[in-house]
Amino acid sequence: MARRPSVHSDREKPAASFARAVVAITWKDLAAEFRSRELFSAMLVFSLLVILIFNFALELDIRTRQSVTAGVLWVTFAFAGTLGLNRSMSIEKDQGSLDGLLLAPVDRSAIYFGKVFSNLTFMLIVEAIVLPVYSFLYNVNLLRPGLLLILLLGSVGYIVVGTLLATMAVQSRSREVLLPILLFPVVIPVLIAAVKASGGFLTGDEAINIRPWINLLLVYDLIFTAIAFMVFDYVVEE
Amino acid sequence: MIKVRGLVKRFGLKTVLSDVDLDVQPGEFVALLGPNGAGKTTFLRILASLSHPSMGEVSVAGHRLPHQAAAVRARLGVVSHVPLLYGDLTAEENLQFYGRLYSIGDLSRRVSEVLAMIGLEARRRDLVRTFSRGMQQRLAIGRAVLHDPDVMLFDEPHTGLDQDASAMLDGVLRSVAAQGRTVLMTSHDLARSEALATRFDILSRGVIVASGTKKDLGRSNLLSFYKQALAD
Amino acid sequence: MQAKPTSLRALDLVAIAVLIVAAYLALVYAPEEAVMGQVQRVFYFHVATAWTALLGFIAAGVAGVAYLATKDEKWDIVEIAAIEISLVFFLITIVLGSIWARPIWNTWWTWDPRLTTAAVTELIYIAYFMLRQGIEDPGRRARFGAVYTIIGAVSAPITFFAIRLFRTIHPVVIGSGDPSAQGTFAMAPGMKLAFFFALFAFTIIFVDLFWNRILMGRLAARVEQLKLNLMR
Numbered sequence: 001m002a003r004r005p006s007v008h009s010d011r012e013k014p015a016a017s018f019a020r021a022v023v024a025i026t027w028k029d030l031a032a033e034f035r036s037r038e039l040f041s042a043m044l045v046f047s048l049l050v051i052l053i054f055n056f057a058l059e060l061d062i063r064t065r066q067s068v069t070a071g072v073l074w075v076t077f078a079f080a081g082t083l084g085l086n087r088s089m090s091i092e093k094d095q096g097s098l099d100g101l102l103l104a105p106v107d108r109s110a111i112y113f114g115k116v117f118s119n120l121t122f123m124l125i126v127e128a129i130v131l132p133v134y135s136f137l138y139n140v141n142l143l144r145p146g147l148l149l150i151l152l153l154g155s156v157g158y159i160v161v162g163t164l165l166a167t168m169a170v171q172s173r174s175r176e177v178l179l180p181i182l183l184f185p186v187v188i189p190v191l192i193a194a195v196k197a198s199g200g201f202l203t204g205d206e207a208i209n210i211r212p213w214i215n216l217l218l219v220y221d222l223i224f225t226a227i228a229f230m231v232f233d234y235v236v237e238e
Numbered sequence: 239m240i241k242v243r244g245l246v247k248r249f250g251l252k253t254v255l256s257d258v259d260l261d262v263q264p265g266e267f268v269a270l271l272g273p274n275g276a277g278k279t280t281f282l283r284i285l286a287s288l289s290h291p292s293m294g295e296v297s298v299a300g301h302r303l304p305h306q307a308a309a310v311r312a313r314l315g316v317v318s319h320v321p322l323l324y325g326d327l328t329a330e331e332n333l334q335f336y337g338r339l340y341s342i343g344d345l346s347r348r349v350s351e352v353l354a355m356i357g358l359e360a361r362r363r364d365l366v367r368t369f370s371r372g373m374q375q376r377l378a379i380g381r382a383v384l385h386d387p388d389v390m391l392f393d394e395p396h397t398g399l400d401q402d403a404s405a406m407l408d409g410v411l412r413s414v415a416a417q418g419r420t421v422l423m424t425s426h427d428l429a430r431s432e433a434l435a436t437r438f439d440i441l442s443r444g445v446i447v448a449s450g451t452k453k454d455l456g457r458s459n460l461l462s463f464y465k466q467a468l469a470d
Numbered sequence: 471m472q473a474k475p476t477s478l479r480a481l482d483l484v485a486i487a488v489l490i491v492a493a494y495l496a497l498v499y500a501p502e503e504a505v506m507g508q509v510q511r512v513f514y515f516h517v518a519t520a521w522t523a524l525l526g527f528i529a530a531g532v533a534g535v536a537y538l539a540t541k542d543e544k545w546d547i548v549e550i551a552a553i554e555i556s557l558v559f560f561l562i563t564i565v566l567g568s569i570w571a572r573p574i575w576n577t578w579w580t581w582d583p584r585l586t587t588a589a590v591t592e593l594i595y596i597a598y599f600m601l602r603q604g605i606e607d608p609g610r611r612a613r614f615g616a617v618y619t620i621i622g623a624v625s626a627p628i629t630f631f632a633i634r635l636f637r638t639i640h641p642v643v644i645g646s647g648d649p650s651a652q653g654t655f656a657m658a659p660g661m662k663l664a665f666f667f668a669l670f671a672f673t674i675i676f677v678d679l680f681w682n683r684i685l686m687g688r689l690a691a692r693v694e695q696l697k698l699n700l701m702r
Contacts, residue, residue: 017341024338032326035365100322100381102288104339105311161621168614172604181600182618185593186625189632196636212635220628227624234538234613238289250608251698 014107021106025114029088030121039087043126047080051134065138070198073134073142074154074191077127081158082180084122085166088115093170102236112163112232120159127151146201146210153217154194160221161187164228167235193217239264239389239420240285245294247280254280256444258294262437264388267421269431271464272441278424281441282393285422286316299388312340315382315390319397321374322381325367329358329377332366333384340385348384356380356410372403379410390414392423396430408434432460440467478681485678492518492664492671500664509573516566518668519559520588522676526556527591529680531623534616546612547687549619555679557595560588583633590629594622 033039054072058064092098101111131151135142162183169179197213199205240262247255254277262268272278283289285298287307296303299313323332330349337345353359356376366374375395382390395411396404411434415421425431431438438460440448448467455463496514503510533549536542567585568578579585598618605611657665 020341021339024335028324028327028331028335031331032324035326096318096320097322097324099288099316099318099320100336101339103286103311103314103316103322104336105308105341106339107308161625164621165618168601168617171610172601172614173606174600174604178597178600178604181597185590185597186621188590189625189628192629192632192636216628216632216635223624223628224621227620231538231617231620234617237613238283238607238610251695 018107018110021104021110022114022117025101025111026117026121029115029118032091033118033122039084040122040125042087043080043084043122044129046083047076047126047130048133050076050079051130051137055137065140066203067199069134069138069140069142069202070195073130073198074195076130077123077155078158078184078187078191079180080126081123081155081162082183084126085119085159085162085183086170086176086179088119088122089163089166089170090175098236108233108236109229111236112167112228115167116159116163119163120155123155123159124152127155140202142202144201147198150194150197150201150214150217153214153221154190154198157190157217157221157224158187160224160228164232164235167232189216189220193220239266239299240422241295241297242285243295245281245284245296246292247277247284247289248292254444255284258441258444258446260439260446262420262422264420265418266437267415267435268423268437268439269435270422270424270439270441271426271428271431272424273468275443276441277444278441279393282316282391282422282424286314286391287311312385313388315385315387317375317378317382317390317392317395319394321366321378323366323374323377326365328363328365329353329369329380330362332377333380336381337384342385352380352384355383355413357406370403371398372400372406375399375403375407376410379407379414383414388419390419390421392421392425394424394426396425396427404430428460428464438463440464442468474685478678478685481674481678481681485675488667488671488674492668495664495667499660501658501660503661506574509570512566512570514664514668515672516563516570517665518672519566520563520584521669522672523556523559523563523588523591525673525676526552526554526559526680527623527626530556530619534619534623537612537616538620543612543691544688546615547684547691549615551680551683551687553595553598553619554683555676557592559676560592560595564588564592581633583630583637586633587626587630591622591626594618594626598622 051072054076058068058072092101102108131142134140162179165182165186166179169175169182172178193213193216197210197217200210200213240260242258242260245255245258245260246253258277258281270278270281280289284291284296284303287298287303287310290304298310301307301309301313303310324335327335330353333349333352334345337349342348350359353362356379358373358377358380361369361373366377369377379395392411395407399407408430411421411423415434423431423435432455435452437451438449438455439446440463448463450463492514496511500511500514502508529552530549533545533552537545537549564585567580571580572578598615601618602611602615605614
């Protein structure tokens with residue numbers, strides 16, 4: 001057998017190669033999306049349309065606006081989120097590139113986390129655009145630090161579970177339709193907590209009322225990240 | 239290099255592979271032939287560590303599957319009939335991405351090396367979306383040899399290629415094999431397989447029904463060998 | 471093929487018997503409640519069916535974890551049985567809850583934590599079956615089922631706490647009274663007997679249905695196997 005020059009880098013710690021794989025996957029998703037912008041524009045346009053529809057569906061006069069803004073925003077993000085998740089996993093499945101990822105000598109959970117970070121990034125970017133637009137249209141200041149924190153915690157919980165379920169949904173016959181059905185019932189705690197906490201920040205409620213909701217979000221995020229990490233292997237293996 | 243004993247694969251109650259034995263020595267180029275539904279792709283997927291065997295022993299490059307799957311993956315290059323490439327990235331970016339997953343040192347040099355080998359140097363900054371099927375397959379092979387694997391698995395690589403592209407692919411396949419790698423290729427194309435491979439195994443309905451080297455063919459050609467095996 | 475074991479046949483009879491006794495205790499024996507009248511009797515079965523549904527819920531969660539740990543098909547059958555039973559009994563609970571709520575608080579539905587969580591759990595169950603339905607490979611179907619069961623099993627209790635938190639911080643008054651009081655009433659000794667016996671009876675009914683359903687699942691699997699053997 002002919003001797004070929006070694007191409008592998010010297011013994012790398014598993015943690016380092018794990019981190020490298022996660023970053024590589026996240027970066028790959030962002031780079032590809034930056035070129036085509038399909039996923040992103042779909043999510044963004046959808047969100048703006050929903051906000052618009054809410055204007056006619058609910059009577060968002062000055063007083064009611066205060067109490068429903070949080071709900072309107074989160075319903076919008078929840079639905080736009082499924083678009084993004086579906087698309088993100090479909091790309092892998094359709095091109096068979098999920099196999100490509102599975103063939104690499106990396107931990108399966110690296111694939112999971114890579115996907116979570118890229119999905120989360122897309123969702124946060126969409127939120128970052130919708131927020132100022134909503135502020136502009138309805139003359140409400142949404143750019144408050146408390147609200148941004150809730151947006152982050154809530155999105156994390158949503159995406160952590162959503163990515164896992166999307167991986168399953170995309171392998172079934174009913175695909176796109178299935179993800180919201182799977183996701184929404186189990187992500188209700190996030191929606192409740194996020195809406196209550198967001199609303200609290202918007203109406204200037206006392207910290208003592210908002211605190212429990214933040215705690216709930218943290219607990220949910222932690223528990224489900226742990227579960228998804230443990231369970232992801234079973235979702236991609238054969 | 240590849241050792242399979244008593245391999246059984248079931249999907250629920252359906253048995254796709256029943257008692258497959260196979261031995262592939264280092265450096266051999268094996269063509270795995272057989273009719274549709276024989277279980278070739280399933281077999282390949284198991285060797286590729288993408289699927290778990292239901293029963294039996296499988297070892298590739300000295301590592302047992304499925305337990306030592308990660309070790310196997312580092313020594314394995316797989317080309318499917320789907321390119322496993324990202325259309326929205328350039329050829330270069332695709333290779334760089336996979337290179338990072340395989341922890342390849344001196345990545346940019348290696349990427350250039352591989353691009354030259356598969357003849358896509360000129361198109362390195364073009365989006366894979368714009369490539370023809372033949373070019374995508376060549377890039378797919380590039381992806382598969384990037385980490386210098388000892389074992390390569392090809393699942394019907396000539397699918398969807400015209401004559402020119404197939405011939406070009408054969409050139410790449412030969413150079414890849416010539417570097418001392420062990421190759422297992424499933425195919426429908428008997429003529430091509432006869433030209434490329436050093437050994438032939440015929441899989442039918444989940445079992446290996448015939449096996450022979452080029453020497454064993456003797457005077458007859460692969461086609462008659464194949465027909466004979468399936469007639470039994 | 472085994473016939474139904476005699477112990478199960480006996481349990482069937484016992485289950486029917488305790489159901490009749492529980493019905494008698496609830497509908498006839500227990501004293502009428504002063505404020506709410508006869509409709510309060512629904513409460514005995516309402517809580518008991520909720521209890522049964524909860525048993526199923528927990529059994530499903532355990533089965534899900536057990537399946538992923540052992541990959542033994544029998545845990546998948548247990549999981550389906552548990553979820554089916556829980557699905558039906560939560561439905562009964564919700565219906566009985568509505569029957570109780572309507573005359574007392576003039577509303578069909580109260581958004582109280584327990585009832586709402588039961589409804590959410592029903593949606594999780596329905597999603598579960600829809601997920602399974604769309605997957606062909608039995609191994610994958612069982613694996614995905616187990617994963618989703620675990621996610622649902624952890625999520626539902628958190629939903630319960632979230633709604634309860636919602637209520638404590640923001641007490642809501644719906645209809646003509648405060649339903650979160652859940653119709654508190656002091657239980658006379660006769661009521662206590664009816665209540666606890668109902669819980670006991672429905673535990674027996676749960677075990678009986680569970681066992682029967684698991685047996686059914688095993689037989690169904692056996693039938694599939696025989697069908698497949700016949701086709702060869």
